[in-house]
Amino acid sequence: MKLRLRIALATVAAALPILTIVGWARMAEREAILQEARKDFVLERRLALAKMAGSSPSMAFPKVYPTRVLLPMALVTFTSVLLATGPIVRRVRRLTQEVRDSVKGNYQDTITVRGKDEIGELALAFMEAGKEIRSQMDRQLQREKTLRAFLENTTHDVMIPLTVLQGHLATFRERAARGEVLDASSILPAMNEAHYMASLVHNLAAAAKLEAGEPEAQLEPVNLNEVVARAVGRHAPIARQHAVKLDHAVPERPLLARGDVTLIEQAVSNVIDNAVRYNRRDGHVAVLLDRSEGGRFLLRVIDDGPGIPEEERARLAERHVRGNAARSRDPGGRGLGLNITSRVTRLHGWELCLSTADTGGLEVEIKGTIYDPSDGSPHTP
Amino acid sequence: MALPILLVEDDRNLGAQVVEHLQKTGFHTIWWTEGKVLTPADAAGVRLFILDLMLPGTYGMDMLKDLRAFSDVPVLILSARNDSVDKVRALKLGADDYLTKPFWPEELIERVRARLRRPNMQLEGGLEAGPVRIDLANRVVSVGEKCVELTRVEFDLLVALARRAEAAVTRRWLVENVLDPDRDGTERTLDVHVSRLRKKLGQESLIETVWGIGYRLRPGAGS
Secondary structure (H helix, E strand, O other): OOHHHHHHHHHHHHHHHHHHHHHHHHHHHHHHHHHEEEEHHHHHHHHHHHHHHHHHHHHHHOOOOHHHHHHHHHHHHHHHHHHHHHHHEEEEEEEHHHHHHHOOOOOOOOOOOOOOOHHHHHHHHHHHHHHHHHHHHHHHHHHHHHHHHHHHHHHHHOOOOOOOHHHHHHHHHHHHOOOOOOOOHHHHEEEEEEEEOOOHHHHHHHHHHHHHOHHHHEEEEEEEHHHHHHHHHHHHEEEEEEHOEEEEEEOOOEEEEEEEEHHHHHHHHHHHHHHHHHHOOOOOOEEEEEEOOOOOEEEEEEOOOOOHHHHHHHOOOOOOOHHHHHHHHHOOOOHHHHHHHHHHHHHHHOOEEEEOOOOOEEEEEEEEHHHHHHHHOOOOO | OOOOOEOOOHHHHHHHHHHHHHHHHOOOOOEEOOEEOOOOHHHOOOOEEEEEOOOEOHHHHHHOOOOHHHHHOOOEEOOOOOOOOHHHHHHOOOOEEEEEEEHHHHHHHHHHHHHHHOOOOOEEEEEOOOEEEEOOOOOOEOOEEEEOOHHHHHHHHHHHHHHOOOOEEEEEHHHHHHHOOOOOOOOHHHHHHHHHHHHHHHHOOEEEOOOEEEEOOOOOOOO
């Protein structure tokens, strides 16, 4: 509003003297013509009158000089318009310059033009737009960084088991070339490496997904019975090779939960993977999914392996450790897997609890809310 | 002869391996190396589809959509992309199950078997588990030609396990749903009932003890 008022005032200020001058000039011109026409007649009469009064004849005529008045008045108008619009133009110029500088500096520079008029508002709008662009760019950069870190970590972490696997294969080849008979157990370490590599890549992908903050978009009803069956199925071949008995039980009617199916499956898979991998020969792993009170589910993975001491359990499920830190602390161990499990359960608002099983091994519990499609919303405990 | 399994997988090495493992297990398999528009005739001659999602030609997801318009043949999806969007979409389009690469051959075979497994051997008003026949209406159990006398709890226990043959059932569930709550309903009592049931059926390995869980009826393991 203020800007419009100012421009209107400036226009009025500029128009007033112009109108005055034009009017004046036209009047003066008409007067001059009239005077010219009456000149002879009036001259004679005035001269006669002047003669009678005894005064100078020049006093009888008014002085009219239109061009001499017009020029200074035009100059005054011009100057007044310039003066009135000057501050506005200066602020617009400053804003333009600052916006240009801001664009050059990746929207880092702030706009200093202020004011309660439209220019001030425009400056504010530019600042808001700049802020939005900056946050978008930051997000993009963060995503790119996560992706690059993921690629680097994956490359680094996969290279190690891959090297071990190549070593195993080279040994097999040499032994086969010497005519030795390869027994099944000697191939097991190579299978372990391949299996480990697969879970590593799954976990690194899960970590990248968690760090990019994307999973919220993938909240869908997930059939937990099927998740358990698939996760058990993934590790069953390796468990068999290790002579670890891996079994599971699920309720007859499938239990649903709302979440990201890939992340949930990976979370469950990691717990089973650890229970199998750190078990002994002829050990057992049981995976139990059940309904519990208050519309909740309880998923338990129990083993009769060596278990984990209490202080290490706390460290493994530590809440604020990011994937990377967990990796470097416990490379190749259960660190990354349990860390992913812990973060996935937290993301879904579930609980993860590690304790010593009655069997002396490890018992991992995941508790969460059952999703009931009939009432359209998850149960609240 | 049973209908073949149709594998649609563009990777030559992986496709050849999958075919080899399926054939070795006894599943006759046809292999397409690229996606095609499916016709009802294609679907009618197949007992299970194994479908890769990333295919040249017709995209796997489109094949699934087309297929579901005229057929409910089971579909197992093979996916290299460990992406929830794809899986959720495939399941919504009517896929029965999916398997994420990499997988062990055993895992694939197990999943194929699970898809082809018939739901329980349901007879007229009864159940069959290996040599054991259960007449639900008359509450009579026979092994081969011989009738077996069972108590109420033993009969209910056998039915509970036979209904979910091949699946492990927890001790807790059996205690809560089979044992008489007014009497001594503990897991110890349950174990005693199971051991008596095994003896009466004369099929020791038919009912397996599952570590940390409970019991499982394995029709194939008996006799």
